Amino acid sequence: MADSLGDYKVWLPHFLTYEVLAEFAHCSKPHAVTILKELRGKRIIDTHRGQWAVLDIRELQGLLDE
Numbered sequence: 001m002a003d004s005l006g007d008y009k010v011w012l013p014h015f016l017t018y019e020v021l022a023e024f025a026h027c028s029k030p031h032a033v034t035i036l037k038e039l040r041g042k043r044i045i046d047t048h049r050g051q052w053a054v055l056d057i058r059e060l061q062g063l064l065d066e
Contacts (some may be wrong), residue, residue: 012052 022032039045044059045052054060 010054010057012054014051016052 009049011015017063018029018032021036022029025032025035027035036045041048042059044056044063056065
């Protein structure tokens with residue numbers, strides 16, 4: 001799996017859970033889960049063995065800039 005994630009993947013620290021990401025984003029855990037599922041569906045992020053990976057950092061940055 002790691003080899004197929006693309007040139008722009010960024011592995012996030014293991015401590016970043018749904019709860020921590022929701023806290024950072026100042027939103028509820030269910031809302032964070034929904035957004036992360038959407039990003040996973042767009043192949044912008046993925047998880048592997050409990051660790052988050054940003055598959056396309058440029059695409060994610062583009063979404064953040066909107």
